[in-house]
Amino acid sequence: MTDKNETVIALLGQPNSGKSTLFNALTGLKQHVGNWPGKTVEKKEGNFEYKGTKYLVADLPGTYSLSANSDEEIITRDYIAGGKADVVCILADSSQLQRSLYMLADYAGIKVPAFLILNMSDVAAEQGKQIDFAAISKKLGIPVVLFSAQDKKNYDGFYAALETAIRKKTILDSTALETKYNSIEAYKEIKPLVPENVILGYSSVWLAAKVVEGDLPVTAKIKAALEGEKKKQFDEEVAKNLLNSKETNKGVLLTGEAKFAWIDELLEGSVASKTQTRKLGKFDRMITHRVWGKPVVILTVLFGLIASFIPALPFMGVGSAIGALINPVTNGLTAIGCPAFIIAIICDVVINSLSFIFKMLGFVFGVTLVFGLLEEVGVMARISYVFDNTMAKLGLQGKSVMPFLVSFGCTMGGAAGARVIDNWGQKVLTIALAWAVPCGAAWAVVPMLSTVWFGGAAPLIIVAILAVMILHMWVTSKVFGRKLVKKEDRCGMIMELPPYHKPKWGALFRYVLGRTKDTFFRVLKIILLVSFIFWLLTFTKSGSMDNSILYKVGQFIEPVTKIFGLGWKNFMAFIVSSLGKEGAIGVLSSIFTDHNMITVGSTVAGGAAANINELLVANVAKPEALAFIFAITFNMPCIVALAATYQETHSAKWTAIIALYYTVGALLIACVAYHIGLLIW
Structure with missing residues (x-):
């Protein structure tokens, strides 16, 4: 208010x-x-x-x-x-x-x-x-x-x-613009019929020009305000001059010409230039090249992604230092007789979550800084320019390619990168498609699991994942595209390559620190809440898995999860993979060793038993393994990506829809993979 x-x-x-x-x-x-x-x-x-x-x-x-x-x-x-x-x-x-x-x-x-x-x-x-x-x-x-x-x-x-x-x-x-408009026949006929103050805030000059352009809301409001003969005359002039869509487009072109003529007159004698028309530099010639353009842009973004880890290192160091406090704090609280319940909350929920958040926050800071710098100097506009036509096929614009490429490193960074997209619907659709891109954590886990279960055939699994990724993005664009991006918005950008310029470091760092701080508090709330809920489901006084709520729920729903090729143990690891892909390994280790309690630490650190390879091969058949790999790959990326999505969309509704869509979609993909596996093995 x-x-x-x-x-x-x-x-x-x-x-x-x-x-x-x-x-x-x-x-x-x-x-x-x-x-x-x-x-x-x-x-x-x-x-x-x-x-x-x-x-x-x-x-x-x-x-x-x-x-x-x-x-x-x-x-x-x-x-x-x-x-x-x-x-x-x-x-x-x-x-x-x-x-x-x-x-x-x-x-x-x-x-x-x-x-x-x-x-x-x-x-x-x-x-x-x-x-x-x-x-x-x-x-x-x-x-x-x-x-x-x-x-x-x-x-x-x-x-x-x-x-x-x-x-x-x-x-x-x-006044000068009205003179330009008077050269348009339709304007001259319509302007006298539009009374002043018929719509508060707008002059008759502005309103008449919009009628010529075929602006339906303006035309309807003027028509509603007129009566008798004037209303009849107005209807006749609109019908005569703007009878069909072609004439409407012509009206937009005519008023556009008048506006640009007015701009030229405005700038005449007011702008002087000492330089000739700017020629394309070496980098611009490379990115606009028919063959090398897109590869150069992709390499530029990947280099930026790698460079993002440099400023992220101090944050990651702080996160590791916080994680190192778990054992001393646990020992200290135990020594003073603190209840195990309280110790578990402080260490497994609060400290572990803070450690994880600071590590991820480093990447937020690094990505925002590096790609903010590329935006400042003019490189991001060029990246958008090169991929504009390609992205238009998905109902997006060239700016969407950067979030997709960044998501190979971190989906959270991809979601944060979508903020450069001006259209809200295209921004949400971009984030929804970016979720289909397996992140760096997935690429750390999936090849390892593929090798454990499938040995030399592991590269084929990776190729299949990339193929499914492309198909997933296309299907997702069809599912959400009509709702998020209207037909009239499904076009590329009107742009030219802007000049390069030096960044203002003060403004850049203020922006980066502001975004990082905002992300920290938003992510902190979500991770602490989810971590606490998950901890409640897995906590037992005895430390035995058999006594946990998670174990009982898992066994109860196994007849359903089997449909998707997931036994209850694999299904629980699938659920945990939505907090962080590494967590799937930690949970499998805890479940299959059958004596460790699952903690929040295992979900974010991915700690595994020494003999985890043998345990997985002995307990999980290949069709189930294939289903599991595809399930965790295309599941919700992680809890931080969820928080970043909400931060950028400002819509709890759409964040929940995207999360539910990917959870259900991952299970359906797992089901298909499982049945294909049954045919092969």
Whole structure:
């Protein structure tokens, strides 16, 4: 709920215009993320105070226009014109003004005070561009600032423009744009029929242009507000000029031409360049190569994945140090007569969980830092560009390829990497598909188990897993795609290769530390809760497996689990693999040795008995082994991936749906593998 004493600022701009950087710099950690009521679109709000005035900042969804082509665009324009924003901060990329000012052109005619931020001014300066922002401000009638959102030390211009826009209530002058619109025959016929203030917040200029573009919500609202002869005339003009979809598309093209002509006129005499058109560098020539492009990009991402382990090492060291406290703490508590129940909770649940979390947190920090750096310098945009057409076949965009590749190392990193995707539905679908990619933990466990059970045939198992992975991703895209990604959103990105630029290390580290801290607290809650529940199911005073709830439940459900080719012991290891793949080994070791109690430690550390190989071969037939391998490979990746998915989607519903889908899907895949195994052996 908005505080009446707060001034509300809405951040408006195209994707990659720097909105998130500005939002984070202004609000720091005083921000919250969720979804708009009734909509699966991300909502970000935060607070800051300047000179005694409290501000609420709304980071509106990144869109390319204010048309009614998506939920993001409708939410954005309704929020602005609906009176929820006191002032709108419009961001544009200084290095690509002709393209990035299209949002400004589409805003012209909205009656909400605004100011323009020409962001990434440092990049424009490196290109040799000189921008007369004062001349642009005079033409627009609103404050204009040449700015770099990454340079937090130089925000004075931003604050000055903000205060001026609020004090003077500066409205963007749309007179020059209306002159361009008047060259469109349909506009000239429709404009006189649209009364002022028919829809609050919008001028008749903006509304008439949207009618020409075939904007159905706007057209319907205008029609509902008109009566008698005017309504009849309006219907006739709309029918005459916009009778079919082809004419509607023509209307969009005509208004688009007018907007770009207006932008050219706006920039004429206000932008000078000392450099000629930028040529492709060596790296750009490689990644755009017809043959070598995709391999170079894949190697770049894999190198980034490997590099992520370097900054992760200190966190992993802290995690190991915490884990080393288990024995001393256990001995100390035992010495003072502490009940075994309390000792188990402290050591098996709390300390073990903290140890695991810090180790995983290191990878979060490393992935966020390395790939955040690649994003800052402009490499991620190139990766997206190269794979855009390929990802479009799955209903996604080029940015989705990075989460897929990172998931080979860690699904949690893949889920976190999906935050660069602007469309919420495509983000969730990307994460859902990334879960099908076996992570580094799976690749540590599965080849070992394959070798134990199948010896020299193990490589064939790995090939089969990769084939199933591809099929799984395709099926998942069909299952979730229609619900998450609308037909009109199933297209690639409108983009060009941006210029390279130096990263702002301060802004980057603030972003990375903020994300790491947020991840820590979200993951901590989930892991502690799940670990405690699992500990309750496995705890026995005697330490004997036969007395645990898990053992009794396992034997009871075995007639059902056998359908999927899993005996109750393997099924319990399958369940535990959803906490961490390594845990499956620890649980099998505990169950088959028949004298160790399963603990949370065994689920995260994967400790195995010395003779585990012989135990597995002696107790599990090959068809069951095949079913088990496929079951744990395509089961929910781990509890941390679950937490990261919730963190990025902000939807408990979709996180639960994806988790249930993969659990059931893994069992079905295991069932197929089991019956194939029966035919072979």
